Amino acid sequence: MSSVAPENVEATEAWSGPLFDLFVKYRDLATAGLGAHGDAAMEANPPRPGDRVLDVGCGFGDTTRRLAELVGAEGSALGVDVSEPFIAAAKAEAEKEGAANVEFRVADVQTLELPQEFDYAFSRMGIMFFANPVAALRNVRKALRPGGRFCAVVWRRKLDNEWVHRAEQVVEEYLDHPEESDEPTCGPGPFSMANADTLTEQMTIAGFEAVALQRSDLPLKIGNDLEHAVEFNMALGPAGEVLRLWGDRVDEIRPEIAAKLREALADLEGPDGVVAPASTWIITARVPED
Numbered sequence: 001m002s003s004v005a006p007e008n009v010e011a012t013e014a015w016s017g018p019l020f021d022l023f024v025k026y027r028d029l030a031t032a033g034l035g036a037h038g039d040a041a042m043e044a045n046p047p048r049p050g051d052r053v054l055d056v057g058c059g060f061g062d063t064t065r066r067l068a069e070l071v072g073a074e075g076s077a078l079g080v081d082v083s084e085p086f087i088a089a090a091k092a093e094a095e096k097e098g099a100a101n102v103e104f105r106v107a108d109v110q111t112l113e114l115p116q117e118f119d120y121a122f123s124r125m126g127i128m129f130f131a132n133p134v135a136a137l138r139n140v141r142k143a144l145r146p147g148g149r150f151c152a153v154v155w156r157r158k159l160d161n162e163w164v165h166r167a168e169q170v171v172e173e174y175l176d177h178p179e180e181s182d183e184p185t186c187g188p189g190p191f192s193m194a195n196a197d198t199l200t201e202q203m204t205i206a207g208f209e210a211v212a213l214q215r216s217d218l219p220l221k222i223g224n225d226l227e228h229a230v231e232f233n234m235a236l237g238p239a240g241e242v243l244r245l246w247g248d249r250v251d252e253i254r255p256e257i258a259a260k261l262r263e264a265l266a267d268l269e270g271p272d273g274v275v276a277p278a279s280t281w282i283i284t285a286r287v288p289e290d
């Protein structure tokens with residue numbers, strides 16, 4: 001693999017260890033939730049048949065396989081991710097499905113140098129964790145041909161993402177972000193690209209043009225029932241991250257936090273489980289023609 005930027009080493013450790021394990025454990029919820037937002041972006045901005053496509057921060061690679069289907073046998077899709085276990089899982093699943101035009105590679109997008117041969121790049125929640133987002137976005141831009149297109153989905157502001165924000169507010173009543181922890185952190189975090197102006201600026205500095213942001217609101221299921229949702233919120237997202245970093249130092253107050261969370265989420269429970277508002281930016285941009 002290409003080397004990991006020193007400032008991304010800790011996040012790589014997180015994505016290759018505890019966060020990978022949590023995504024495996026909550027895969028059904030996480031992938032379905034992210035899936036709806038990713039599908040909305042991909043359906044509105046599909047790659048063209050025959051395109052060579054790059055999937056940035058591809059995780060288990062389900063989006064990479066979908067992109068490969070959309071471009072057909074004449075095209076191909078390459079999924080890149082800094083986490084070895086995610087890429088190992090992605091390779092195994094693609095092989096099992098017999099997907100012929102899909103490849104995966106372990107790489108830190110911030111240091112990745114690819115030939116300028118891609119027509120389209122896509123990312124579902126895979127671009128918010130770079131220590132230096134402009135450097136990483138520039139690498140994506142450099143891998144695209146002149147006129148090449150980029151489409152990515154990132155979370156909008158926390159206030160409109162109650163699926164994790166309610167839990168964060170509850171946990172904040174009890175705990176700060178710990179100054180010291182034995183656990184690695186995930187980098188800038190899922191909401192690091194929520195600000196439309198900052199994001200547009202980052203994309204522009206990285207060399208993209210026609211940068212456009214479209215708001216997309218879709219509900220997200222966080223549990224089959226209240227208990228499941230509390231467990232999910234205490235494991236993933238900003239609340240889960242703070243609890244993970246404190247580890248067993250806060251075991252005594254976990255039951256009280258869980259009880260408060262149950263109260264905070266109760267009105268979201270319905271016949272389809274616990275479903276909460278979620279909101280993303282669908283970013284589209286283009287590489288200037290030479």
Ligand SMILES: C[S@@+](CC[C@H](N)C(=O)[O-])C[C@H]1O[C@@H](n2cnc3c(N)ncnc32)[C@H](O)[C@@H]1O
Nearest residue numbers: 015057058059081082083108109124125126129
């Ligand atoms: C929230 S997950 C999304 C995964 C996948 N795109 C999906 O929608 O299921 C974020 C992904 O970004 C990857 N990632 C984080 N930092 C990265 C970096 N510097 N280079 C490449 N991938 C990175 C993580 O390993 C993780 O798989």
